[in-house]
Amino acid sequence: MSMKKPLSGILALLLLAFFAKGQVNVVKTPANFGSDADTRANILNNANSAGTDDWYKNTSGSGEQIIDTSGAAAILDNYINNPSSRAVPVIRRMHQPTFSVLNGNTLLDAIFQRDHHGSDSSSFGSRSNKNGENPNDWSGKTSYTSNLLGKNDILDAFAHMRRDQLDSLWMIGGVSMDEQNGSSHFDFELFQNTISYNTATGQFNSTGPDLGHTAWLFDSAGNVTRIGDVIFSVDLSSKGIEAIHTRIWVPLATLAITPTSFNWSNPVEFDGVNFGGYAEIVPKSLINSYTAIENSQNTWAGPFRLVRANETLQDDFTKSQFMEIAVNLTAFGIDPLGFGIKDCALPFKNLMVKTRSSSSFGAELKDFVGPIVVFDQKPVNGFTDLGYYCDSMPQVTLQVQNPNPNFVYQWQTPNGNIIGQTNGNSIIVDKPGIYYVTESMTSECPNTSVDSVQILFDSTCRILDVDIIGFSAIRNKNQAALQWDISNNQDVADFIVEYSIDGRRFQPALTVLAHGMVGDAFYESKHTWNRLPGKVYYRIRINGAKGGAKYSRIVPVNFGSNLDKVNVFPNPSRGRTNIEFMADETGELQYSIYDLQGKKISDRKYRVTKGGNRIEVTELENKQRGLYLLQIRNGKEETNRKLIIE
Ligand SMILES: [Ca+2]
Numbered sequence: 001m002s003m004k005k006p007l008s009g010i011l012a013l014l015l016l017a018f019f020a021k022g023q024v025n026v027v028k029t030p031a032n033f034g035s036d037a038d039t040r041a042n043i044l045n046n047a048n049s050a051g052t053d054d055w056y057k058n059t060s061g062s063g064e065q066i067i068d069t070s071g072a073a074a075i076l077d078n079y080i081n082n083p084s085s086r087a088v089p090v091i092r093r094m095h096q097p098t099f100s101v102l103n104g105n106t107l108l109d110a111i112f113q114r115d116h117h118g119s120d121s122s123s124f125g126s127r128s129n130k131n132g133e134n135p136n137d138w139s140g141k142t143s144y145t146s147n148l149l150g151k152n153d154i155l156d157a158f159a160h161m162r163r164d165q166l167d168s169l170w171m172i173g174g175v176s177m178d179e180q181n182g183s184s185h186f187d188f189e190l191f192q193n194t195i196s197y198n199t200a201t202g203q204f205n206s207t208g209p210d211l212g213h214t215a216w217l218f219d220s221a222g223n224v225t226r227i228g229d230v231i232f233s234v235d236l237s238s239k240g241i242e243a244i245h246t247r248i249w250v251p252l253a254t255l256a257i258t259p260t261s262f263n264w265s266n267p268v269e270f271d272g273v274n275f276g277g278y279a280e281i282v283p284k285s286l287i288n289s290y291t292a293i294e295n296s297q298n299t300w301a302g303p304f305r306l307v308r309a310n311e312t313l314q315d316d317f318t319k320s321q322f323m324e325i326a327v328n329l330t331a332f333g334i335d336p337l338g339f340g341i342k343d344c345a346l347p348f349k350n351l352m353v354k355t356r357s358s359s360s361f362g363a364e365l366k367d368f369v370g371p372i373v374v375f376d377q378k379p380v381n382g383f384t385d386l387g388y389y390c391d392s393m394p395q396v397t398l399q400v401q402n403p404n405p406n407f408v409y410q411w412q413t414p415n416g417n418i419i420g421q422t423n424g425n426s427i428i429v430d431k432p433g434i435y436y437v438t439e440s441m442t443s444e445c446p447n448t449s450v451d452s453v454q455i456l457f458d459s460t461c462r463i464l465d466v467d468i469i470g471f472s473a474i475r476n477k478n479q480a481a482l483q484w485d486i487s488n489n490q491d492v493a494d495f496i497v498e499y500s501i502d503g504r505r506f507q508p509a510l511t512v513l514a515h516g517m518v519g520d521a522f523y524e525s526k527h528t529w530n531r532l533p534g535k536v537y538y539r540i541r542i543n544g545a546k547g548g549a550k551y552s553r554i555v556p557v558n559f560g561s562n563l564d565k566v567n568v569f570p571n572p573s574r575g576r577t578n579i580e581f582m583a584d585e586t587g588e589l590q591y592s593i594y595d596l597q598g599k600k601i602s603d604r605k606y607r608v609t610k611g612g613n614r615i616e617v618t619e620l621e622n623k624q625r626g627l628y629l630l631q632i633r634n635g636k637e638e639t640n641r642k643l644i645i646e
C-alpha cells in the first residue's frame with residue numbers, strides 16, 4: 001500500500017481504525033514485504049498477488065525473493081541421498097547486494113539460518129538462563145543428549161531489514177518451529193556490539209560495555225544520544241499471536257527520564273538489575289507499528305524444504321508451524337536515523353532468535369539461533385592483473401573485485417601516482433607503489449574495510465625481448481596444469497612457475513628449463529598439491545639467457561576446498577574473531593596467522609567434531625591494525641582468508 005497518495009477523509013479514518021494498534025493475525029505488506037505467514041513472493045493469503053516481495057519466489061510477478069537460494073537443489077539431493085546431512089545447518093544471506101534499492105525500498109540485509117534441531121547443540125543449558133541477564137553469564141548446552149520440546153525447538157529463522165519509501169525502518173522476521181500446539185514464546189534480540197558463541201565451552205562472548213549489552217543513552221531532555229540493544233518478544237497461544245512487546249536495554253535510573261521519541265510502558269516492565277536491564281517501551285502511536293501472523297493452513301516451506309527435529313523432511317509447513325513478524329522501528333521511535341545519526345548508522349550488528357518456556361519475559365530460555373552477524377559486507381578486495389613491471393612502467397588499472405554497487409570505493413597512495421579519478425571501482429596508476437582502497441556506505445561514513453594493491457617496478461631490469469603469447473592454468477584433480485606460449489624462445493634460460501595464495505606474495509613452485517628451439521615455443525608443466533589449497537594464483541617468471549626477467553599475467557586456479565565454506569566473523573574485527581565451519585568428520589584442524597611481511601604470528605591445532613564447530617581466535621587482540629592472513633587447514637585441504645584488524 002502506498003501512503004504517498006492523498007487519502008480521502010473517510011478512507012483515512014478507516015485506515016486509522018484499521019491500524020488502531022499493531023496488527024496481529026492479519027495479512028499485511030509492510031514495506032511491500034508479504035507479512036502473511038507464507039514464504040513466497042507474489043502470493044498473499046494463499047492467492048496470487050503480483051508485486052509483493054518475500055523470502056522466496058516461485059511464482060512470476062514483480063515481487064522479488066530476498067534470500068539467496070543458491071545450492072538449494074544440491075542440498076535437497078544430499079538430504080535424500082545422505083540423510084545424515086539433514087542435521088547440518090544452512091546459512092544464506094540476501095539475494096541482492098546489501099543496500100540495494102528495490103521499488104523505492106532499501107534492502108539493508110537478510111539472513112536465512114537453518115538451526116540445529118532435536119538434540120540441538122545451540123540451545124540453553126546447565127543453568128537457568130534468562131532475558132535481562134548479562135549474556136556472558138548465559139550457558140549453552142555442551143552435550144548433545146537432551147532434547148528440546150517441539151514448541152521450543154526453532155527449525156529455521158529468517159530476518160530482513162528494509163527501509164520503506166516513507167523512510168520507515170522495518171525489522172522483518174520469520175520463524176519455523178518443530179511444533180506449535182498451544183503456546184510458543186520467541187524473542188528477536190538485536191545487539192549493537194558483537195556477540196559470539198563457543199560450542200565447545202557453551203559460553204557466549206558479548207562485547208557490549210553495559211553488562212554484556214549496549215545501553216540506550218539519553219540527555220536530560222529525553223533525547224536519545226546513543227542507540228543500544230533491543231528485543232522484540234512474541235507470544236503465541238492457541239488463538240494465534242497475542243502481541244509483540246518491545247524492550248530496550250537501559251540502566252534502571254533511566255526510567256526517571258521521559259523519552260521524547262517513545263514512552264515507557266504503563267506500568268513499566270523492567271527485567272534486570274540496577275545497572276541495566278530490559279525496559280518495555282510503547283510507540284507514541286501504535287499506527288502501523290507492527291504486524292505478526294502464523295500460518296492458518298499448510299504452506300510451502302521453500303526451496304530448502306523443512307527438516308523436522310526427528311530428521312524427517314517436509315515440503316510444507318503444517319498449520320501454525322511458521323510465523324512472520326514485522327516491526328516498524330521508526331514508529332517505535334528507535335530508528336537510528338531519527339536521532340540525527342547519519343545514514344551509515346546501522347541499526348544493530350548481531351541478531352539472536354530465542355525461545356522462552358512461558359509468556360513471562362523472564363522465563364527460562366530454551367533454544368537459540370545465532371548469534372547471526374548482520375550487515376556482514378565482505379571486506380573489499382583490490383587487485384590488478386599484473387603487479388610487476390620491468391623496463392618501462394605503463395599505465396595500469398587497479399580494480400575492486402566484485403564491487404557492491406551500493407558502496408563507495410576510495411583510493412589513495414603514499415608513494416605511487418593515481419591518474420584522474422581517485423574513487424570508483426577502478427583507477428589508473430602510472431607509478432610503482434602501494435595503493436589503498438577503502439569501502440564505505442557513503443563518502444561521509446566510516447570505512448567498513450580497506451585493502452592494498454602493490455605495484456612493483458624493477459628499474460635495473462634489462463630488456464628481454466620475449467613475449468608471452470598465452471598462459472593458462474587449470475585444475476586437474478590435485479594438480480594445476482599449466483601451459484604457455486612464448487616468442488623468441490632462444491633468448492630464454494628458464495621459467496619459474498610461481499604461486500600465491502593471496503594473489504600478491506608469490507613463491508617459486510618449480511623450474512622449467514628452456515629447450516633450444518628458435519622462435520615461438522610451447523611449454524607445459526604440472527604442479528601437484530598434497531593438500532587441496534582452495535584458490536591459488538599462478539604466474540610464470542621468464543629468466544633471460546643473458547639476464548633480465550619478465551612475468552606473465554596471473555591466473556587463478558580454484559581447487560574448491562570444502563574449507564572455503566568456513567565463515568570467519570566478525571571481519572573486520574578489533575582482534576577477536578571466530579572461525580565457524582561444518583566438519584565432515586571428527587579430526588584435526590590447524591590454523592596459522594601471518595602478518596603482511598609473511599611472518600608467522602600464531603600456529604594452533606584443534607580437535608574438531610563432525611558437524612558444526614566454532615573456534616575463537618584471540619591472538620590478534622592488541623596487535624597492530626591492518627591486514628593479516630589466516631591459513632586454515634585439515635588433513636586434506638586448506639583455505640586462506642584475509643583478516644582485517646581495525
Ligand atoms: Ca511472507
Ligand SMILES: [Ca+2]
Nearest residue numbers: 115120122368
Ligand atoms: Ca539452536
Ligand SMILES: [Ca+2]
Nearest residue numbers: 115116117154
Ligand atoms: Ca533448534
